[in-house]
Amino acid sequence: xxxxxxxxxxxxxxxxxxxxxxxxxxxxxxxxxxxxxxxxxxxxxxxxxxxxxxxxxxxxxxxxxxxxxxxxxxxxxxxxxxxxxxxxxxxxxxxxxxxxxxxxxxxxxxxxxxxxxxxxxxxxxxxxxxxx
Numbered sequence: 271x272x273x274x275x276x277x278x279x280x281x282x283x284x285x286x287x288x289x290x291x292x293x294x295x296x297x298x299x300x301x302x303x304x305x306x307x308x309x310x311x312x313x314x315x316x317x318x319x320x321x322x323x324x325x326x327x328x329x330x331x332x333x334x335x336x337x338x339x340x341x342x343x344x345x346x347x348x349x350x351x352x353x354x355x356x357x358x359x360x361x362x363x364x365x366x367x368x369x370x371x372x373x374x375x376x377x378x379x380x381x382x383x384x385x386x387x388x389x390x391x392x393x394x395x396x397x398x399x400x401x402x
Contacts, residue, residue: 274378278361279340280304280350282312288340293361295380297373301334303360306352309337316352332357342380344369 273294281288289308301320316333324330333352338345341361348365351357366372371380 276341276361276380280312281338287312291359293359295373296360297363299360299362300364301349301351302362302365303351303353303357306354309352339365341369342371
């Protein structure tokens with residue numbers, strides 16, 4: 271697929287301030303990784319610490335929380351990692367799904383999903399899956 275980046279707006283809790291960041295789109299990452307100093311400047315606070323398995327080193331632990339972001343005209347709260355100076359700036363897959371966006375690998379751009387994937391409840395009865 272190749273790597274590409276997008277410009278994301280991250281808002282302060284009061285939504286009165288924001289910062290624009292270029293983030294690498296990474297569908298292999300669940301969280302969106304934002305520099306800790308940017309998150310702190312916006313008054314965002316971590317909710318807990320989370321362990322991660324880094325590609326290039328042993329397990330690491332980082333603070334995580336939520337932030338309001340805007341991308342491609344869509345806004346929503348997503349889970350963020352308060353990244354250290356050497357951590358990559360990444361837009362993760364849960365942010366894409368939360369905003370209803372998907373990667374177009376042919377053009378290395380984002381596009382709106384026609385429909386969000388869902389497991390329809392009409393096919394689930396008494397704890398077992400029933401064919402349509």
